[in-house]
Amino acid sequence: MALNSVNTNVGAMVALQNLNSTNNELNTVQSRINTGKKVASAKDNGAVWAIAQSQRGTSQSLNAVKDSIMRGQSTIDVAVAAGESVSDLLVSMKEKALAASDASLDSTSRAALNEDFKALRDQIGKAVSNADFNGSNMIKASGTTIYALANADGSSKITVAAQSLALGGSNVTVAAAGTIGTVTTATAMIATVTTSIANVGSALAKLGTGAKALDSHLSFVGKLQDALDAGVGNLVDADLAKESAKLQALQTKQQLGVQALSIANQSSSSLLGLFR
Structure with missing residues (x-):
């Protein structure tokens, strides 16, 4: 692959992949903060959700026992x-x-x-x-x-x-x-x-x-x-103190990812200097 190409910008691709990964992690952390749960649905962790749901059923049934x-x-x-x-x-x-x-x-x-x-x-x-x-x-x-x-x-x-x-x-x-x-x-x-x-x-x-x-x-x-x-x-349940710290880290990582992508996108424009 050509090291200097306007058709394929490997640096931009890598930066975009990392930024997308950071955004996904950030969405997960924000969801945990919003719901207060690290497993809010079956898609978060199917096995843990099933166990928790079973225990919720038992706990709710005990209300009838108390009555x-x-x-x-x-x-x-x-x-x-x-x-x-x-x-x-x-x-x-x-x-x-x-x-x-x-x-x-x-x-x-x-x-x-x-x-x-x-x-x-x-x-x-x-x-x-x-x-x-x-x-x-x-x-x-x-x-x-x-x-x-x-x-x-x-x-x-x-x-x-x-x-x-x-x-x-x-x-x-x-x-x-x-x-x-x-x-x-x-x-x-x-x-x-x-x-x-x-x-x-x-x-x-x-x-x-x-x-x-x-x-x-x-x-x-x-x-x-x-x-x-x-x-x-x-x-x-989510550890909100831990999630808060992670949120701060991911927000910083997101900003750095945006800057990295910006730098990678600028690399192709620098090739114009070769033709002046």
Whole structure:
């Protein structure tokens, strides 16, 4: 190839190639600064983008897990509140039954105590039937057992069993028609109510344990989600301090490239001096 040619300017070609390469690098750095990501799309790094997208999916799915756990917590909270009311009512009923077991009471006083007892008994039924949250009631007869989501693919669940506190059930053994109208029924009712108080306490303890398990897992899920998000950031986020320094270097390199191309383009015009 001729060393001095106006048809082929090798120096200009090399300078242009270098300038184009610098401009491409500069576009990449500017894109990272604009998006804050070194891997913003699959074309930047397909393997890393796919891994990051998978982890984003897991992290987003954990939002549904947190919602499920919080619904379960709310349902249990309502059940526990109603259960505590039931326990308080049973304590009052025991007092009435004990008072009515006194054989020296006149009929008027016994009847008044019996009416109070029945009112308390009926209030238990109302408390149990109204302990609903989002259509779920854990303390009615055949109540709703909680199955809260525990992981992102739904393969694991946290179970909190229903605890029936309905009248005449396995825990509250006081019958829906139970009374203390006589000394005999009042005396028998003392033992029945005492047993019911113990059973309700045990049922509430089970609900409380279930609530604590949900609370603990909710905390874990929150930490897991944070760890996943941090992991995705490690994969795709750009180091803006580094990119800023690189931007400065590339801008300087771009200016030098433009000057180099200008010098190379001037080389052919210098050949005109040979013909003067």
